[in-house]
Amino acid sequence: MTVLEVAGVTRRYRRNQPPAVDAVSLSVARGEILALLGPSGSGKSTLLRLIAGFELPDAGSVAINGRVVAEPGFAVPPERRGVGIVFQDYALFPHLTVEGNVAFGLHALDRRRRRERVRSFLELVGLPALARRYPHELSGGQQQLVALARALAPAPAVLLLDEPFSNLDADLRGQMREDVEKILRETETTVIFVTHGQDEAFGIADRVGVLAHGRLEQLDTPETIYHRPATPFVAEFVGDARFVPGVVRAGGVVTDVGTFALDGDAPAGAEVDVMIRPDDVTFVPAADGAAVVVHRDFRGTETLYCLSLPGGRRLYASQPSWATAVVGDRVRVEIRLEHVVTFPRRP
Amino acid sequence: MAAAAIAATVALPLVVVLASWRHPAGDVWLHLWRTQLVELVANTLLLAGGVGVGTLVLGAGLAWLVVAYEFPGRRLFEWALILPLAMPAYVIGFAFLALFDYAGPVQSTFRRLLGPGAGLPELRSGAGVVAMMTLVFYPYVYVLARVAFREHGGPALEVARSLGHSPARAFAAVILPLARPSLAAGVALAMMEALADFGTVSTFGYRTLTEAVYRVWTGMFDRVAATQIASVLLAVALGLLVLERALRGRRRFTGAERRTAVPRVALHGAPAAAAVAACAVVLALAFVLPVTELVVWALELGPEERASRGFAGLVGSTFLLAGASAVLVGILALVLAYARRLRPSRTSALAAQFSSMGYALPGAVIAVGVLAPVAWLDGVLATAAEWLLGERLGLVLTGSAAAVLFAYAVRFLAVGYQTTEAALARIPPSLDEAARSLGVTMRTALRRVHVPLMRGGILSALTLIWVETIKELPATLLLRPFGIKTLAIEVWERTSESLWAEAALPALAIVAVGLVPLLLVTRLEGGRR
Numbered sequence: 001m002t003v004l005e006v007a008g009v010t011r012r013y014r015r016n017q018p019p020a021v022d023a024v025s026l027s028v029a030r031g032e033i034l035a036l037l038g039p040s041g042s043g044k045s046t047l048l049r050l051i052a053g054f055e056l057p058d059a060g061s062v063a064i065n066g067r068v069v070a071e072p073g074f075a076v077p078p079e080r081r082g083v084g085i086v087f088q089d090y091a092l093f094p095h096l097t098v099e100g101n102v103a104f105g106l107h108a109l110d111r112r113r114r115r116e117r118v119r120s121f122l123e124l125v126g127l128p129a130l131a132r133r134y135p136h137e138l139s140g141g142q143q144q145l146v147a148l149a150r151a152l153a154p155a156p157a158v159l160l161l162d163e164p165f166s167n168l169d170a171d172l173r174g175q176m177r178e179d180v181e182k183i184l185r186e187t188e189t190t191v192i193f194v195t196h197g198q199d200e201a202f203g204i205a206d207r208v209g210v211l212a213h214g215r216l217e218q219l220d221t222p223e224t225i226y227h228r229p230a231t232p233f234v235a236e237f238v239g240d241a242r243f244v245p246g247v248v249r250a251g252g253v254v255t256d257v258g259t260f261a262l263d264g265d266a267p268a269g270a271e272v273d274v275m276i277r278p279d280d281v282t283f284v285p286a287a288d289g290a291a292v293v294v295h296r297d298f299r300g301t302e303t304l305y306c307l308s309l310p311g312g313r314r315l316y317a318s319q320p321s322w323a324t325a326v327v328g329d330r331v332r333v334e335i336r337l338e339h340v341v342t343f344p345r346r347p
Numbered sequence: 348m349a350a351a352a353i354a355a356t357v358a359l360p361l362v363v364v365l366a367s368w369r370h371p372a373g374d375v376w377l378h379l380w381r382t383q384l385v386e387l388v389a390n391t392l393l394l395a396g397g398v399g400v401g402t403l404v405l406g407a408g409l410a411w412l413v414v415a416y417e418f419p420g421r422r423l424f425e426w427a428l429i430l431p432l433a434m435p436a437y438v439i440g441f442a443f444l445a446l447f448d449y450a451g452p453v454q455s456t457f458r459r460l461l462g463p464g465a466g467l468p469e470l471r472s473g474a475g476v477v478a479m480m481t482l483v484f485y486p487y488v489y490v491l492a493r494v495a496f497r498e499h500g501g502p503a504l505e506v507a508r509s510l511g512h513s514p515a516r517a518f519a520a521v522i523l524p525l526a527r528p529s530l531a532a533g534v535a536l537a538m539m540e541a542l543a544d545f546g547t548v549s550t551f552g553y554r555t556l557t558e559a560v561y562r563v564w565t566g567m568f569d570r571v572a573a574t575q576i577a578s579v580l581l582a583v584a585l586g587l588l589v590l591e592r593a594l595r596g597r598r599r600f601t602g603a604e605r606r607t608a609v610p611r612v613a614l615h616g617a618p619a620a621a622a623v624a625a626c627a628v629v630l631a632l633a634f635v636l637p638v639t640e641l642v643v644w645a646l647e648l649g650p651e652e653r654a655s656r657g658f659a660g661l662v663g664s665t666f667l668l669a670g671a672s673a674v675l676v677g678i679l680a681l682v683l684a685y686a687r688r689l690r691p692s693r694t695s696a697l698a699a700q701f702s703s704m705g706y707a708l709p710g711a712v713i714a715v716g717v718l719a720p721v722a723w724l725d726g727v728l729a730t731a732a733e734w735l736l737g738e739r740l741g742l743v744l745t746g747s748a749a750a751v752l753f754a755y756a757v758r759f760l761a762v763g764y765q766t767t768e769a770a771l772a773r774i775p776p777s778l779d780e781a782a783r784s785l786g787v788t789m790r791t792a793l794r795r796v797h798v799p800l801m802r803g804g805i806l807s808a809l810t811l812i813w814v815e816t817i818k819e820l821p822a823t824l825l826l827r828p829f830g831i832k833t834l835a836i837e838v839w840e841r842t843s844e845s846l847w848a849e850a851a852l853p854a855l856a857i858v859a860v861g862l863v864p865l866l867l868v869t870r871l872e873g874g875r876r
Binding site (some may be wrong): 082 | 426637775777780781782783784785786787788793796800
């Protein structure tokens, strides 16, 4: 059952500039969690605001539960869309207690019903003991949970989360991610959340939409996004891909660094770029090796090497943290691709 | 929409005053032109210029003294030097007249001691008026300059000194230019107050445009001529506004992020004594002396006499009128600020700026500009009443509280707007969106989110408007409702009859009220802009 339908939505802030959101279409099913992933300026926050009703589309439409809420010349105001939002800065009302914040959107209920509902949502997020506290008396994680309870209490058709974990300390982030996902799954909430961190997107979402320059580059499961990126941008943004030029021959794609079986059907002679990720690349020290280590980046759990190939091409290789090669070593490069992904050669 | 409507209403008196030139110049005007206008304009410019220079020297000098030097009593002086702001110019004016006039105690003593030839320069002169106004308006410059010196002074001084400037040269070459926007704003405020002043110039018999508006209006009953004189005054005020914008300059001074305090130089011996003396003399002349005198007079008057003057009723009606003004202007300011937040369009920005201009307009100009539309509306009402009810209706609005409240709205909307807007700006926009996403309309959000969060700001706005209204004289005098008297009017009426002692108690009440916002100012530090 489709809850949210975004059809060809475009939003242009300035007439002579490219649109912030460019003809984006997507639909979200009931209970689904969708992540919008993209670098800053990719239009993901604008898309969120278009769904919420804080921005109006120049073209296209937004429908919630089959009812059009925005199209050019017509817009249902945000307060009547039934869209809940958890803001990046949580936006808790500082003059209201936790209880008051959660009750804020429940003005249609009578007092007794309201109190019951506030209690049940505070229990859901595990903070019933803090009902009388004010926002400034809470930790960042607690504030986030209150913001979540507040947004969920009026039973929104869709819940939007804007960079939900970016304001939390790194050590808190993992735990919060688990807690929030558990709550969202338990309540079977339909969710769209915006992030620029792929870990968050892959860890929580059923499907991930990758945005670049206002366009939806790909919308798929996390596995497909990673292994079968639809565009070079997605490949680069998700997993640090590099490209090696190659030519399609009968036996596969022939490149400087080896020949790879092709599982698509490209015409022989076609010029393509082959996607190579750091975890596809290994190397062994060899005095007669063609490549040279030019940079070593020790990261703790792994070590990222930058290798220079003959002709100046560079490749990255991730190695276990105990790898000992140092800058200047000659090495022989080995590449093993589970999925061979190629794109038409970029000019 | 609401913002545009408010702006249009507030701009109406301005338009009326400017439009007065459509009428052919009346006889009075021609007469004025031939005999007085040159003198009036010259006097007015001289007054504004004199007050500008005086407040700049006194305000900036004292500010630098308390920021850059350490001397006995510095902390006390730093705070107390703001106090004269509580003193309306007409109050210090009559206090000085009573003390230093030819028949006053000071000059009499001089004559007794030094013979009949001894005396002081005549106080009822241009220089005298400039001196009075400088004494009470310098805090505008002082407050803003102190903040500017403190904020930019430290790092700039260090850099200048490291480049080989002496402290004195560094002050002239770096600190003053850095503080220029603040100094310009402060001087402009002081000069606007000088232009708007009616009480002092009339008590001192110094002829200015403001005073002429009143004289032509009430003495010759020539409203067209009064309006035309007002338009000349308006031109001077607007010229001042333009000058201030120009002096502020296009340069945006990016505040040095690292806040270094100005290193205070400790003074000892003679320089310390001189610094103390400078602060003490200014404070004594501008505040202690006049207040003491008012207290002495008020005590001399005796309790029965005080009671018989209906002082309580006077305070009551003044506070009531000021309260109505505060509530009305406060609401207008809130609507304007909130409209600006909801729709930050060019129109609303312009509306806000337009509405804020009233503060630069002298009360006499506003009064003259308010009366015409109010009288017109009265005419319409009367015609309508006659047609509908067959009854003759007198003037309903003219001479009612509505007219004077309209004038207050024009004059003090800027005060209310700036305070309200600053409070509103501190509320993050995501709270608005949070409220809406929870199913609350923007109108309800104002009540449930913004107003509770801005309570402090709204309260200070109301206080400031309330106090300004109590101190206001010319517009109140020209437009006051029949039978209503305020403290300011009582002071003016008594002093124009040279009944100093009887003016003392209401004057003290005004000063006491004027002290209230100073506590706010010291807390907010930003001053009134």
